[in-house]
Amino acid sequence: MTSQTLNIPTADQIRRAPKVLLHDHLDGGLRPGTIIEIARQTGYDGLPETEPDKLGIWFREAADSGSLERYLETFAHTCAVMQTREALVRVAAECAEDLAEDGVVYAEVRYAPEQHLEQGLTLEEVVEAVNQGFREGERRARESGHRIRVGALLTAMRHAARALEIAELANRYRDSGVVGFDIAGAEAGFPPTRHLDAFEYLKRENNHFTIHAGEAFGLPSIWQALQWCGADRLGHGVRIIDDIDVADDGTITLGRLAAYVRDKRIPLEMCPTSNLQTGAADSYAEHPIGLLRRLHFRATVNTDNRLMSGTSMSREFELLTETFGYTLDDMQWFTVNAMKSAFIPFDERLAMINDVIKPGYAELKSEWLFRQTAATSGSTTDLG
Numbered sequence: 069m070t071s072q073t074l075n076i077p078t079a080d081q082i083r084r085a086p087k088v089l090l091h092d093h094l095d096g097g098l099r100p101g102t103i104i105e106i107a108r109q110t111g112y113d114g115l116p117e118t119e120p121d122k123l124g125i126w127f128r129e130a131a132d133s134g135s136l137e138r139y140l141e142t143f144a145h146t147c148a149v150m151q152t153r154e155a156l157v158r159v160a161a162e163c164a165e166d167l168a169e170d171g172v173v174y175a176e177v178r179y180a181p182e183q184h185l186e187q188g189l190t191l192e193e194v195v196e197a198v199n200q201g202f203r204e205g206e207r208r209a210r211e212s213g214h215r216i217r218v219g220a221l222l223t224a225m226r227h228a229a230r231a232l233e234i235a236e237l238a239n240r241y242r243d244s245g246v247v248g249f250d251i252a253g254a255e256a257g258f259p260p261t262r263h264l265d266a267f268e269y270l271k272r273e274n275n276h277f278t279i280h281a282g283e284a285f286g287l288p289s290i291w292q293a294l295q296w297c298g299a300d301r302l303g304h305g306v307r308i309i310d311d312i313d314v315a316d317d318g319t320i321t322l323g324r325l326a327a328y329v330r331d332k333r334i335p336l337e338m339c340p341t342s343n344l345q346t347g348a349a350d351s352y353a354e355h356p357i358g359l360l361r362r363l364h365f366r367a368t369v370n371t372d373n374r375l376m377s378g379t380s381m382s383r384e385f386e387l388l389t390e391t392f393g394y395t396l397d398d399m400q401w402f403t404v405n406a407m408k409s410a411f412i413p414f415d416e417r418l419a420m421i422n423d424v425i426k427p428g429y430a431e432l433k434s435e436w437l438f439r440q441t442a443a444t445s446g447s448t449t450d451l452g
């Protein structure tokens with residue numbers, strides 16, 4: 069047996085390993101208890117449950133519908149309690165804290181400012197409140213011994229018509245906590261080219277954006293996102309699998325689009341559990357991430373919506389480890405892929421890889437080596 073096949077991480081090692089998250093929705097990751105408290109404070113009486121455990125289960129079950137449209141209906145409740153400055157600061161701070169606690173060292177967290185204006189906040193006030201929350205959460209995480217950096221991605225809703233306005237907002241705050249732009253929401257019937265003006269604007273500004281594509285709709289959506297809109301990354305992108313042919317004898321042939329995605333190292337923000345819930349994949353074992361990793365696509369692992377999917381970065385890696393037998397080396401590969409694909413400047417990404425990620429994994433691997441040596445020399449030392 070080689071070390072490759074042996075250094076499968078334990079759940080505890082997965083949690084302690086430095087992780088990088090590129091695709092996480094702020095309004096998809098609230099603590100159930102927080103939703104209940106803010107609903108009480110602000111007089112929102114539409115919650116389906118008023119006890120935290122039950123509410124958490126309700127979100128997971130309601131999101132487990134097999135359809136993206138139904139999955140998205142659950143966000144009405146989280147957005148309803150994210151309409152005041154105080155609520156946004158709190159939710160963002162808790163998001164940063166929760167991610168740090170889970171071992172995430174760098175995260176890009178997205179939300180749609182246009183969904184937080186119901187009680188009179190302006191777009192700018194929304195962005196500033198969320199930024200304040202992220203800074204507060206980073207500080208609290210540091211105090212409890214965790215190190216995390218969080219950048220915001222501003223999302224425009226693809227069924228609406230505010231993409232250019234939101235892209236301009238992202239550009240205005242690019243040196244103050246906002247690292248890029250995204251579009252989200254129902255995919256079928258809302259092609260990314262509807263928002264071409266926003267993407268062209270951002271390109272002229274040398275700014276960065278990702279596009280949810282190839283989740284609930286197939287190759288045409290991915291093709292438009294890349295070749296018409298010029299996306300730097302793909303949110304999900306799982307349907308790229310439709311352009312990869314695996315013959316009975318195992319021969320693999322990439323179509324032109326899949327070859328382009330791999331050749332150009334286009335990052336795929338993959339979210340396995342979310343994909344199972346919306347019907348974009350049938351099981352973990354059949355999730356395209358297995359094949360895409362083997363073919364060396366620039367695949368990354370993400371949570372999408374921790375509340376609706378009942379997940380975390382550690383949980384996603386545990387599931388992948390159980391399914392595909394991934395080792396610490398695989399986990400490091402996904403993590404370095406993600407860090408390389410982040411929207412912060414190159415020198416800062418490099419510093420994260422060299423100063424945080426590589427030393428973190430080296431330490432975990434040395435624990436494993438030490439345990440192997442102890443085992444072969446008959447020692448019973450338990451390294452915990």
Ligand SMILES: O=c1[nH]cnc2c1ncn2[C@@H]1O[C@H](CO)[C@@H](O)[C@H]1O
Nearest residue numbers: 093140143178179180223252253280
């Ligand atoms: O997986 C997804 N696909 C498409 N849209 C999504 C997904 N998850 C969340 N949102 C949408 O993005 C908005 C801003 O965060 C959320 O309110 C939700 O409507």
Ligand SMILES: [Zn+2]
Nearest residue numbers: 252280303372
């Ligand atoms: Zn998403």
